Amino acid sequence: METLLSVRGLHKAFAAPVLRGIDFTVRRGEIHALMGSNGAGKSTLCNIIAGLLAADAGALTLGGRPHRPRSLREAEALGVRMVMQELNLFPTLSIAENLCFQRLGNGLGLLSRRRLAARAEKALARVGLAGLNPSLPVARLGVGQRQLLEIARALADEPALLILDEPTASLTDPQIHRLFGELRRLREAGAGIIYISHRMDEICQIADRVSVLRDGELVATAAAADLDSDRIVELMAGAPLERPARGASGRAGAPLLRVEGLGRDGAFADVSFTLHAGEVLGIAGLIGAGRTELLRAIFGADPADRGSLRLATDGFATARRFRRPADAMAAGIGLVVEDRRDQGLLLPLGIDRNISLASYRSLQGPLGLVKRSAETALAARYCDALAVRCAGTGQPVRELSGGNQQKVLIARWLARDFPVLLFDEPGRGVDASAKARIHHLIREAARAGRGVVVVSSENDELFAVSDRILALSRGRVAGDFDAATVTEEALLAACFRHHGREEQNRAATL
Ligand SMILES: Nc1ncnc2c1ncn2[C@@H]1O[C@H](COP(=O)(O)OP(=O)(O)OP(=O)(O)O)[C@@H](O)[C@H]1O
Numbered sequence: 001m002e003t004l005l006s007v008r009g010l011h012k013a014f015a016a017p018v019l020r021g022i023d024f025t026v027r028r029g030e031i032h033a034l035m036g037s038n039g040a041g042k043s044t045l046c047n048i049i050a051g052l053l054a055a056d057a058g059a060l061t062l063g064g065r066p067h068r069p070r071s072l073r074e075a076e077a078l079g080v081r082m083v084m085q086e087l088n089l090f091p092t093l094s095i096a097e098n099l100c101f102q103r104l105g106n107g108l109g110l111l112s113r114r115r116l117a118a119r120a121e122k123a124l125a126r127v128g129l130a131g132l133n134p135s136l137p138v139a140r141l142g143v144g145q146r147q148l149l150e151i152a153r154a155l156a157d158e159p160a161l162l163i164l165d166e167p168t169a170s171l172t173d174p175q176i177h178r179l180f181g182e183l184r185r186l187r188e189a190g191a192g193i194i195y196i197s198h199r200m201d202e203i204c205q206i207a208d209r210v211s212v213l214r215d216g217e218l219v220a221t222a223a224a225a226d227l228d229s230d231r232i233v234e235l236m237a238g239a240p241l242e243r244p245a246r247g248a249s250g251r252a253g254a255p256l257l258r259v260e261g262l263g264r265d266g267a268f269a270d271v272s273f274t275l276h277a278g279e280v281l282g283i284a285g286l287i288g289a290g291r292t293e294l295l296r297a298i299f300g301a302d303p304a305d306r307g308s309l310r311l312a313t314d315g316f317a318t319a320r321r322f323r324r325p326a327d328a329m330a331a332g333i334g335l336v337v338e339d340r341r342d343q344g345l346l347l348p349l350g351i352d353r354n355i356s357l358a359s360y361r362s363l364q365g366p367l368g369l370v371k372r373s374a375e376t377a378l379a380a381r382y383c384d385a386l387a388v389r390c391a392g393t394g395q396p397v398r399e400l401s402g403g404n405q406q407k408v409l410i411a412r413w414l415a416r417d418f419p420v421l422l423f424d425e426p427g428r429g430v431d432a433s434a435k436a437r438i439h440h441l442i443r444e445a446a447r448a449g450r451g452v453v454v455v456s457s458e459n460d461e462l463f464a465v466s467d468r469i470l471a472l473s474r475g476r477v478a479g480d481f482d483a484a485t486v487t488e489e490a491l492l493a494a495c496f497r498h499h500g501r502e503e504q505n506r507a508a509t510l
Pocket residue numbers: 014015018036037038039040041042043044045085389390398399400401402403404429431
């Protein structure tokens with residue numbers, strides 16, 4: 001097969017070397033998976049190919065010509081499209097405008113609204129978002145839908161080289177299935193695709209070849225058929241991975257939180273469950289099932305319209321709904337959000353500040369000043385427990401790789417001893433070994449008597465961390481399962497319960 005992209009002797013350093021002599025090729029008509037632990041250099045390599053970063057040394061060619069794009073725009077003009085790890089949409093613009101903004105102002109400058117809408121509808125249909133009103137502002141979409149929208153935008157341009165940096169981190173199985181169909185179609189048309197993911201099962205399904213980066217070096221390139229997931233993980237880590245056991249973090253204790261008939265119009269309805277001390281409750285569901293909305297309503301971020309919460313702290317006497325996160329936090333509830341860039345991290349500040357942020361009170365000395373040494377020690381403890389790859393605890397979070405930023409966010413909330421912790425996609429974008437560490441810490445938090453709720457699109461994650469799993473389907477509870485015994489089929493069937501017959505049949509064939 002003909003070579004599309006060739007990378008020779010590529011070097012890149014920030015404070016320390018990040019890419020060290022990379023040789024890498026992508027052929028026309030292949031899906032090439034790029035694997036590596038958090039901080040291995042995957043995004044950096046792709047950013048160079050896509051014109052966002054300049055290399056320090058090395059030579060790239062695209063279609064046989066020297067490839068030295070000085071900007072994203074220049075790379076795009078050469079047929080390169082990248083869906084970045086962090087979402088990059090304009091929240092206040094409409095879906096249609098986001099899909100077509102590269103073209104705004106080009107050509108005649110006049111833009112037919114009808115043509116814009118027609119183009120948007122076609123692009124949306126390809127990623128399974130048909131029916132979504134293209135004039136809605138992007139701010140109204142959930143993270144999964146935004147991710148699909150970015151993918152739709154890249155696909156609509158029929159790129160010669162498509163780079164997908166963790167495109168499926170917030171997608172569920174049916175969406176991924178559809179995406180893979182589109183990628184195969186693009187491959188048939190002769191495009192080259194670089195595919196980054198931490199989900200091993202996907203690689204075996206979609207990739208033709210696999211390259212593995214470790215500490216900025218390319219340690220292997222092989223046909224996907226010659227590798228299995230254990231071998232890939234071994235190459236990534238340089239050592240075999242310990243496999244976490246499924247389920248049950250310990251025995252559930254006394255009730256901590258009762259959710260009674262909670263509802264938010266247009267999102268979810270009549271949700272009831274009890275969370276116990278020592279318990280991890282997983283929540284499964286498809287995109288749009290209302291999982292994120294449910295957590296945000298419990299936390300008071302988008303208040304519920306109906307129903308109530310009762311807490312053990314006052315003997316379940318008061319039925320309440322939080323209207324502000326500050327009130328939920330004062331009552332001992334913490335939420336780790338899904339979209340770390342929008343709602344979570346203070347990028348210019350150090351790792352230490354970001355972790356201690358929620359725990360300021362417990363770190364304050366007699367004069368109300370935060371004890372620097374306590375802050376550093378706290379950060380050091382979590383950087384160690386989660387293996388955060390950094391130059392030191394004072395390094396700005398902006399400089400960390402995506403997966404390492406996620407670890408910092410999780411550390412912040414674990415550090416504060418809320419009795420009730422809510423996690424929305426805690427494993428988003430972290431590699432297999434870091435994920436196992438996060439699961440371990442979540443289960444430890446439960447073992448120490450906290451109650452934890454985990455929303456995840458990955459069944460493996462739900463199984464690894466939960467004692468019980470609640471399935472949401474179209475905003476309603478459709479099943480409450482023992483995590484140790486439920487099958488994936490039963491869980492998926494519950495997630496589809498309130499969908500139409502046609503969709504249920506399609507699910508049965510997945
Ligand atoms: N602007 C920067 N300044 C300093 N260091 C940086 C900067 N950008 C990236 N790095 C470092 O480069 C290394 C590689 O980062 P990169 O984002 O390429 O990793 P990755 O393989 O994509 O990881 P992940 O799976 O977590 O997304 C990391 O150690 C990161 O801290």
